Amino acid sequence: MLEMKFSGFLYVFAIALCLLKSATCKDALPAKRFKVNLDADPLERWEPVLKNFDVSLLQDVMDTLLKEYVKNKELIALAEVIGKDLDRYFPYPYGDEIRGISNFYNMKLGDLVLGNLAYDLSAWNSNRFKGRACTSIVTVDENGGLIHARNLDYVVGDELRNIIAEIEFHKNGETVFIGTTYVGYVGLLTAAKPNKFSLTGDQRNTGFLWENILAALEKSWPTMLMAREVITNAENYESAIEMLQNAKTIAPMYFIVGGLKPQEGAIVVRDRWGAVNVTRMIDTSHKWFVVETNYDPWKPPPPTDDRRDAAVKSMNEFGQDKMNPDNLYKVMSTPPVFNSETTYTTVMSAANMSLYHTMIRWDHPTEN
Template sequence: MYKNYQSIKISEQCLSDQWPPKPDRALPTYVVNLDAPPVERWKDIVANYKDELNDLLAYMKTFIVEISPELKFLIDLVDTKLPAMADTLPAPYGDEMKGISQGSGLPLGEVVLYNVFYEVSSFCTSVVGQDQDGNIFHGRNLDFGGMMGWDKINHTWALTEKLRPLMVQINYTQNGQVLFKTTTFLGYIGSLTGIKPGVFSVSINERNALRGGYIGLIEWIYNINRNQSFITFAIRDMLTKSESYDQSVKYLAEVPLLAPCYYIIAGPKPGEGVIITRSRNGSDDIKPLGKDNLWFLAQTNYDNWKKQPIYDDRLTPCIKCMQAKGKNQVTFESLFNVLSSRPMLNKMTVYTSLMKPATGQFEAYWQLCLDEEASCRPW
């Protein structure tokens, strides 16, 4: 179905035939042993991805200012301030970055740049749903790399394509057991999407706001204010330390942050789901599962209580599709179909993750939006 909004052609779908994805779309899985010294944890893994990491970082340095002129300061600091920044980060993150630098051969400043980049740029769709029996499911699309180098021949975003070879699932172990799992880009040590079995699952969406993450980065780099957390390190802290859904929600709602964002959290028990709309210093809104008698929550990159921008309304089609599926169809299959439907699936979408907090079930698949199947938006 196509709708014309002020000359913007948007394809809206609610598909039912995308599950199951082919086995070769499952992301490769690696183990990071938290009992090992932080500087050693990533060395062997990143050594196999040297070319991909070098290619990505070279491209990022060239085109990062296309996102915003304000970000040029990061490029200017790659060889001066950013290497020293690793020593200012809370443990174990600085030492892990040093290990990634040693294992990949990348300069430490470039590894730091890679790991702080999410603070200032990403798009996403996240959904939490509860079925008629009270089971909680959590799905998310990660959209990344838009506005950086549109390839007119292949109709793709260049940065998005350079990220694809780095998509992995990481199982973090402690005392020989899996403590939590994440979907990430290899070499990136924060957590964008993760699950701690039996405790909670979480995804993060960028919040489009004036004076976003780059202000917090400036404050951190120049030691103006370091009493704040990087938004993806806050997630990993909870995945490592949290013992309950409530503890995770409270922390992510209150911790001072470098950047505004949305935290989408699901728990193992009925009714445990929430969207936390974060400013840097607190929560602007907390929307629990069940509000307005809704059995699901959906979030993209704009405040969910406001009218969505006409050029990027993924929320309204997502809500329509979830309502069409119904409460009796909250499964990995239905969530994957929703997240594989346009415009939730778009040119920036790189993966879909599916999580069930109660059991720890966690699956992640690469995604690719092709124009020949239906009109596919560039953002």
């Protein structure tokens, strides 16, 4: 009942929000859920998902990414180097999963490699790529449990909203974790592991492009593949944080982790070679929630992007005694936390997987 009530609320609330903004705007829609069998051949395991999405939708995304990155020859060169030696940079089974998607759609392997490296090619200290790129919140709810929510913002949102899907990853007939992703992307941006932990990633722009290239050539993990490795292998909240601290990745990142117990929420602030800081919920001034956007937690956000302050304000207005999945979704739907680049909103809880719901934000504001 709780699952049906919460899902229904998301849909009704999204429509109401849309009507308040504009009589002509689209409605938010629940993301469709599919199953991926991890016992299947990696070359074939994504086919039950792929057959539900026309290749033209994925090609639109790839074409947009190519137009975005073709201006920078170094970025294209990096993708080409990785594509020529895929198994070296995309450890098994991920290289084969990308090959399988390429074969199914008859798409260029290089295009799919570029799409799977989109984050790693853009996360560095460049004015060109700065901007809103996600909000994540982990909070203690009114009953003392934990809820984790995220908005994923991206500049090519119009194309990406067409290929959003929830994926149940199965092994030995059981669900091992659930994630939200863009079809064709084998890494994970948002995921929860039943009775273990939940995980989201927010972009961190620091350092230089040459550092990303160097990290890639040193066989560091593509950042979101490392997130999938953590979801796959970590067995609890603390072990997830430990793995996120120690791994080497191509790009810097904020990883936000939620556990099972009150105050088990943390932001792992990473550069390319490991963690530089871990901010835990108990370390914050409010103690019952933690918010991350795209700025180091110990620094004030820039005046031009006040999503963190807006989220904190909204959380405090509700208060812990009224915090629940419905109200957390409202926080995530409050501008500027919710903005023209928001592609989807996910609300989840590792302790209660029936709460896992993703709404595709076709109802996004039309202006920043």
